[in-house]
Amino acid sequence: MKKTILKSVVALATVVSVGCSEQFLEVQPTDSITKEQVLSSPEGGSIAMNGIYRQMYDTKLTETGAYNHDKFGETAVHLYSDLRGEDLFPANSGYGWFNSDYNLQSRIASDRRPSFVWRYYYGLINSANEIISGIPEDASEDLLVYRGQALGIRAHAYFKLVQLFQFSYKGNEAKPGVVIYTEPSGGDSAPKGRATVQEVYDQILADLTLANSYLSGYNQSNNSEIDSKVINGFLARVYLVMNDWTKAAEHAAIARNGVSFADVTYGFDRSGRGNGWLWGMSVQSDQATGYASYFSHIDNTFFNYATLGQQKLINKKLYAHLADTDVRKGLILSPEELEEGNAYANYSLSTFAYMFFKYRATNPGSWDSDYVLMRAEEMLLIEAEAKAMLGQNSEASMLLQELVVTRDPSTSVSSLTGQALLNEISMQRRIELWGEGHRLTDLLRKNEALDRTEGGHNETLADVMTLPAGHKDWLLQIPQSEIDQNKEIVQND
Numbered sequence: 001m002k003k004t005i006l007k008s009v010v011a012l013a014t015v016v017s018v019g020c021s022e023q024f025l026e027v028q029p030t031d032s033i034t035k036e037q038v039l040s041s042p043e044g045g046s047i048a049m050n051g052i053y054r055q056m057y058d059t060k061l062t063e064t065g066a067y068n069h070d071k072f073g074e075t076a077v078h079l080y081s082d083l084r085g086e087d088l089f090p091a092n093s094g095y096g097w098f099n100s101d102y103n104l105q106s107r108i109a110s111d112r113r114p115s116f117v118w119r120y121y122y123g124l125i126n127s128a129n130e131i132i133s134g135i136p137e138d139a140s141e142d143l144l145v146y147r148g149q150a151l152g153i154r155a156h157a158y159f160k161l162v163q164l165f166q167f168s169y170k171g172n173e174a175k176p177g178v179v180i181y182t183e184p185s186g187g188d189s190a191p192k193g194r195a196t197v198q199e200v201y202d203q204i205l206a207d208l209t210l211a212n213s214y215l216s217g218y219n220q221s222n223n224s225e226i227d228s229k230v231i232n233g234f235l236a237r238v239y240l241v242m243n244d245w246t247k248a249a250e251h252a253a254i255a256r257n258g259v260s261f262a263d264v265t266y267g268f269d270r271s272g273r274g275n276g277w278l279w280g281m282s283v284q285s286d287q288a289t290g291y292a293s294y295f296s297h298i299d300n301t302f303f304n305y306a307t308l309g310q311q312k313l314i315n316k317k318l319y320a321h322l323a324d325t326d327v328r329k330g331l332i333l334s335p336e337e338l339e340e341g342n343a344y345a346n347y348s349l350s351t352f353a354y355m356f357f358k359y360r361a362t363n364p365g366s367w368d369s370d371y372v373l374m375r376a377e378e379m380l381l382i383e384a385e386a387k388a389m390l391g392q393n394s395e396a397s398m399l400l401q402e403l404v405v406t407r408d409p410s411t412s413v414s415s416l417t418g419q420a421l422l423n424e425i426s427m428q429r430r431i432e433l434w435g436e437g438h439r440l441t442d443l444l445r446k447n448e449a450l451d452r453t454e455g456g457h458n459e460t461l462a463d464v465m466t467l468p469a470g471h472k473d474w475l476l477q478i479p480q481s482e483i484d485q486n487k488e489i490v491q492n493d
Helices: 003-012 042-055 074-083 112-134 141-164 197-215 228-241 245-256 294-298 316-321 335-340 376-389 393-407 418-432 439-445 480-485
Strands: 088-090 277-281 312-314 371-375
Touching: 042 112, 042 141, 074 088, 074 112, 074 141, 074 294, 074 371, 074 439, 112 141, 112 480, 141 197, 141 228, 141 439, 197 228, 228 245, 228 277, 228 376, 228 439, 245 376, 277 376, 312 316, 316 418, 371 376, 376 393, 376 418, 393 418, 418 439
Parallel strands: none
Antiparallel strands: 088 312, 277 371
């Protein structure tokens, strides 16, 4: 993301931290430029959208204006989601950030996590609604690009919300999902109840279909921007959850077409299609958020929260699944290396077996590491799973082999079929996408139980080692502040 554009965003599209019934996008904060003027040209559309992208790694989205180090936009939700699963976990309690997510205690209405997730995504939605309503459908094609990006953001936010505040789509279509807003919300906005899960998914698909039409032929100018590849990636994710295997495979293939896989030999932190990232937040050093950041909590190699007692480990069952020749296994500190010494371990104040060094800051002093939001590898794994579910075993296994051979040339999965193939796809997905925020929603969409046993977890810190599928503790409750303001909303159990 260009620094010159982002500096302008502060003056032209300041995002403020207020409730859903109030204004999220302040369009005339520090000068006389109006919303209509900002959105009357492609340059203005770009500035407004960059304000939303900046919001996605901002740290000041708390109800009281507090500066909390576990609230930093999209990747804070990634950590929440993965810590509630079994594959990523802290070695010890450290400074305490995210521990209540890990031990499954952060779901109740009065807790900070439901409030953050709700306010963060509705903040994106209302900011997107400002742009969508401000750019007419008959605008020029180069301006409609930004309407398409805003539609993509709105769909993405609703997709996240409906998965975290209700059980997964299949079999739950008639249950209450989340509130749908398609116009900017102000102080005089009428309260609305929760739409059904089906209605939310209908809105998501409508937004993505329209966004695709606006973004056809457009290529992102930087990795933070949404373009047609990202929209197709969103569609692949949505159709995967809906069990529409044909469409999931189709859109995943379109999304990853022409994009190579990331080189993970030494870990990564740099966005770009050349690095296999379809979408990622390009963090500039003058907008970095320091200790309140993803790399502060996930990178085991420099002075940050991760190395100050919350070293991030991978489930040892996943480690055991990898062959010694797999490049990803070389990024995990083995019990043997813990005894012998390891170059990576020198960066951490304490070392633990199964520390994963997938994420490594290139310039740790500047905190400017980029945030991965969508990769070509994820799309291949969606395509492979979808084809396997369709019974296309040969195509699915060859797709999986395409990824596996880049990580371990000596391993072959091309002969797998049936359940064995689906199991391998699941294992590869868990390993390859570790830390990218998919594990909780994968467990929900597959209606699987949580089982942390024999994974290397600190059982005292984890508190909860197993959780049956369908248990109420999988879901966040609606924030109490929202219940108090909107009497139309029905609370989760």
